[in-house]
Amino acid sequence: MKADLYIGLMSGTSLDSIDAVAARFTPEFELIGHCSCELPEALRDSILQLTQPGDNEIDQLGELDLALGREFAAAANQLIRQLDLNTDQVAAIGSHGQTIRHRPAQQFTLQIGDPNSIAELTGITTIADFRRRDMAAGGQGAPLVPAFHEALFRSAHRNRYIVNIGGMANVTRLPADRSQPVWGYDTGPGNVLLDSWIQRQQGLGYDHNGQWASQGKPHQPLLTQLLALPYFQQPPPKSTGREQFNQAWLDQHLAGLDAAVVAVDVQATLLELTAHSISDQIRLQPDWQHSEVYLCGGGAHNAVLRQRIQQLLTPAKVTTTEALGLAPDWVEAAAFAWLAYRTQTRKPGSLASVTGAQGDRILGAIYPA
Structure with missing residues (x-):
């Protein structure tokens, strides 16, 4: 066979679920199937706690690394059952893991979700730890998906x-002119602040x-303050x-602020922050008015955010x-399936023009079945 x-396998910053996709990449890309597995609330809360500095972090990390690895394995196995696949049909699993720290200025990034457990519980070779090789080569270790976007x-x-x-x-940015490099970078917050604020105010995810x-x-003084963060003006990578x-x-x-802001106005301001920080970066490019802009990720389903980005662009x-x-919903998980494919076939998975590394690199550590 x-x-x-x-x-x-992908669990992003929003921590809402684990997305799993099955795909093949030869002779061309084909999405075979997908599923989304909700993270247990207690596990999600513990991971959120670990993303911020605190006490007893090493023990927490060890416990969550194992627990999350088991959840990733369960998601992969659910997809395999759903598609009625034999594990012999799967060359490898690519697992992004859950980012706990990302400090590119210190050339340090850490994702948990034990790949040993994934390989053991699925019986499938697992590839993980994709970001640190790029960092070792002087890069940001992120974003990694632009290479897949290009492909x-x-x-x-x-x-x-x-x-x-x-x-x-x-x-x-994917220029039509192949002589021009692909570039990409994090523009700032997507859903993270929007989710956090509505969770605090209304108990909703x-x-x-x-x-x-x-x-x-939108509260203009607050928006102005937030957009004044030096990160937004910092050049890439x-x-x-x-x-x-x-x-x-x-x-x-x-x-x-001089006066309190109504909670719903804070939410409107945070939506503006996301829309502006994305659109402002695209509008810096001389070709933006004649370009095509495609949204993906959970925020692509936010109709008001999507409409605001369209207005700005x-x-x-x-x-x-x-x-x-x-x-x-499936672009990022598909990207890590593609990265596993690239690693197994000994091909680079990063773009130095994106991350700022010394060169494109083969990414990831391989955990055999």
């Missing part, structure tokens, strides 16, 4: 921008379709995470990656 399928979405006729809106947001934000009015964009950072800015066309043949 030919082992030509790859499974990709799947680049056009010979139109310049394209692929915008992933997960917990954080990142943009990839996310703002469905941006409905709550749409009921508020650059990447970021919860270390910068978190509830404590927002609270500091709220406390510095008119006359450019803004839609989702569904129009390119891959639904927004």
